[in-house]
Structures are given as C-alpha cells and as structure tokens.
Amino acid sequence: TCNWTKGRLIMYKYQGIWNLKGLHEGSILAQQNFKAQPTDVLLCSYPKTGTTWLKALSFAITTRAKYDGSTSPLLTTFPHECIPFLERDLDQIENNHKNSCFPLVGTHIPYTCLPKSVSASNCKIVYIYRDAKDVLVSYYNFVRGIYKVPEEDAPFKEAFDEFCEGVSSYGSYWDHILGYWRARQERPGRVLFLKYEDMKRDATRDMKRLAEFIGYPFSVAEESAGVIKNIIKLCSFENLSKLEVNKSGSYNPEDATKIETRTYFRKGKVGDWENYFTHEMKQKIDSLMDEKLSDTGLITH
Numbered sequence: 001t002c003n004w005t006k007g008r009l010i011m012y013k014y015q016g017i018w019n020l021k022g023l024h025e026g027s028i029l030a031q032q033n034f035k036a037q038p039t040d041v042l043l044c045s046y047p048k049t050g051t052t053w054l055k056a057l058s059f060a061i062t063t064r065a066k067y068d069g070s071t072s073p074l075l076t077t078f079p080h081e082c083i084p085f086l087e088r089d090l091d092q093i094e095n096n097h098k099n100s101c102f103p104l105v106g107t108h109i110p111y112t113c114l115p116k117s118v119s120a121s122n123c124k125i126v127y128i129y130r131d132a133k134d135v136l137v138s139y140y141n142f143v144r145g146i147y148k149v150p151e152e153d154a155p156f157k158e159a160f161d162e163f164c165e166g167v168s169s170y171g172s173y174w175d176h177i178l179g180y181w182r183a184r185q186e187r188p189g190r191v192l193f194l195k196y197e198d199m200k201r202d203a204t205r206d207m208k209r210l211a212e213f214i215g216y217p218f219s220v221a222e223e224s225a226g227v228i229k230n231i232i233k234l235c236s237f238e239n240l241s242k243l244e245v246n247k248s249g250s251y252n253p254e255d256a257t258k259i260e261t262r263t264y265f266r267k268g269k270v271g272d273w274e275n276y277f278t279h280e281m282k283q284k285i286d287s288l289m290d291e292k293l294s295d296t297g298l299i300t301h
C-alpha cells in the first residue's frame with residue numbers, strides 16, 4: 001500500500017514501474033494497440049511537472065491559424081480534453097490519425113514502457129521536467145485532493161520518504177527523466193527537453209523552441225504582431241485557472257475516478273516546496289537528484 005495515505009491507496013509494480021492501482025491498464029492497452037505515426041508528437045511528462053500547461057501551449061501553437069485568443073477551444077475545454085492521453089484515449093487518437101493531421105498525444109508512460117511503435121516510427125517527443133521538490137508537493141496535494149485524504153492522515157515526511165525510494169506513480173522521478181534523456185541521446189533532433197522553471201522565467205524563448213520543434217514555427221510577422229505573447233497569456237496559470245471549465249468541470253482519468261478539473265490548477269508557482277520541506281529534506285532530495293542525474297548534466301533544482 002501507499003503508506004503515507006494510511007493504506008488508502010494501493011501501489012502496484014508492473015514491468016519494473018510502480019504505479020497507483022488502476023493506472024497500469026491504460027499503459028498495457030497502449031503498448032498493445034498504439035500505432036505511432038512518424039508525424040506524431042508525444043508530449044511526455046512525469047505527473048505534476050507541467051503536463052496541463054504543456055498541453056495548452058502546444059494546442060494553442062498548432063491550432064493558431066484557426067483560432068485566436070477569443071475563439072480558442074481552450075476557453076471552454078479542459079486542456080486534457082484538447083489533447084488525448086495515450087494511456088486513456090486510444091480511440092480518439094486513432095480517429096485523429098484517420099481523420100485529421102492533429103499530431104499531438106500526451107503521456108506519462110516512462111520511455112522504456114512506451115509502445116514499440118514509438119521508437120519504430122521515430123516520432124518526435126517533447127519532455128517537460130521540474131524541480132523534484134515542487135513535483136512532490138504538487139503530487140502530494142493532488143493525491144490528497146482526489147482521494148480525499150485529510151491532512152492528519154497524510155504525513156508529508158512519509159510521502160517524501162516514499163518519493164525518495166522511487167515508490168510513486170509512473171515509477172521514480174529520476175528514472176523517468178533518465179529514460180527520456182537516453183532517448184534524446186539515441187534519437188538526435190527528435191527529443192526536446194523543457195524545464196518548468198525556465199518557462200516560468202521566460203516563456204517566449206521556450207515557446208519559440210517548442211513551436212519550431214513541433215513544426216509550427218512563428219514567423220517574424222507573427223512575433224511582431226504579438227502572437228507569441230497572446231498564446232502565453234491565454235495559457236497562463238492565471239488565465240486558465242479562472243475559466244469556468246477549469247474551475248468547476250470534471251474529468252475522468254484512466255482509472256475512471258472522477259476528478260475535479262480545478263485539482264489540476266493549484267498554485268502554478270516555483271518554490272512552493274519551501275512551505276513543506278525541512279532543510280534536511282531539501283538537502284537530501286537535491287543530492288539524490290544530482291547523483292541520479294549526474295551523467296546528464298541536468299539540474300532539477
């Protein structure tokens with residue numbers, strides 16, 4: 001069981017990856033049925049690293065010829081409904097393959113467990129990552145929120161210990177990053193890494209990289225007309241979190257538990273970990289991540 005929820009949640013290990021009960025089924029179905037196309041772009045992430053934001057931005061980039069800031073489906077549709085999840089929405093993905101050229105698919109599945117067709121097709125991958133401390137705080141609050149675990153039954157220190165042991169949804173955070181990092185080495189030019197904190201600091205730079213990478217580069221005219229800025233504004237935490245659909249809507253992830261969409265919009269800040277971590281905990285997780293990622297040169301904090 002997941003100890004820090006006082007046994008409320010069950011964890012399973014499958015293909016070497018820990019996960020919350022119910023989350024493996026979607027990965028298995030995807031492995032069996034997903035036929036990646038060379039034109040697909042997978043938006044990959046460990047839970048709580050900024051998936052919703054990346055989906056909103058990528059959706060706005062790829063559909064900007066059709067919609068502007070006042071007509072975008074993002075104003076009335078939860079970002080996870082705009083872009084299908086590989087482990088949840090196979091039918092929708094198949095329809096997109098058949099009927100349109102919509103290339104975007106989201107997933108939390110670790111690289112090593114992705115369907116074989118992904119490496120065979122050599123499709124593009126965007127990977128977003130974030131400071132492990134904020135990832136844990138976000139995950140802790142998300143899980144407590146959806147499974148209604150009261151604070152007194154969820155000691156943060158225990159959640160921290162499990163996270164540092166790698167017992168968390170979709171496996172350990174460092175293995176998740178490492179898997180995609182290796183994919184980046186193996187597939188030059190086909191994997192783009194983005195960092196949540198960099199995007200918070202200067203979204204314009206990463207927006208240009210992202211748009212170019214997924215094949216929808218901004219023209220000089222668009223940039224001077226403020227198109228990039230408008231997309232950043234449309235997809236900002238401040239804007240999305242106050243939309244009715246993201247405030248009072250609901251969403252069914254793959255284990256069929258109904259989740260309120262607002263659970264995906266908590267604070268959207270860098271550094272909320274300071275309200276949860278002791279100095280020792282900070283030291284421990286920072287050195288753990290540094291050690292695990294030492295070959296990559298990536299610094300998550």
Ligand code: A3P
Pocket residue numbers: 045046047048049050051052053056134137138139141235236237238240264265266267268269272
């Ligand atoms: P916090 O819990 O720290 O607020 P994911 O989308 O991968 O599930 O990650 C959720 C985290 O991203 C939450 O972090 C959430 O508030 C934040 N988030 C959601 N939308 C965002 C946006 N448009 N811009 C920045 N952060 C966003």
